[in-house]
Amino acid sequence: MNSDSSYDDEPVYYCKRCLSLNIRQMPCVKNQDYCGECGTTDIGTASIEEWKEMYKKKYGHDFIVKRELKWPYWC
Numbered sequence: 481m482n483s484d485s486s487y488d489d490e491p492v493y494y495c496k497r498c499l500s501l502n503i504r505q506m507p508c509v510k511n512q513d514y515c516g517e518c519g520t521t522d523i524g525t526a527s528i529e530e531w532k533e534m535y536k537k538k539y540g541h542d543f544i545v546k547r548e549l550k551w552p553y554w555c
């Protein structure tokens with residue numbers, strides 16, 4: 481067991497087309513994930529660090545969590 485490893489070591493599922501992490505499970509179809517942003521089923525896995533690198537190369541900047549857009553939802 482490696483229970484004290486950081487989340488950085490956890491693999492993430494990402495969309496190979498738009499690099500979104502908004503990956504969902506298709507209902508009724510086993511082991512079929514799809515991108516919640518663009519709908520493709522072309523899903524890959526990578527470490528969060530690898531994904532950040534890919535994101536930066538594609539979009540030219542780091543991934544930014546827009547927290548201010550989310551806060552109204554938990555009111």
Ligand SMILES: [Zn+2]
Binds near residue numbers: 517519520
């Ligand atoms: Zn996508």
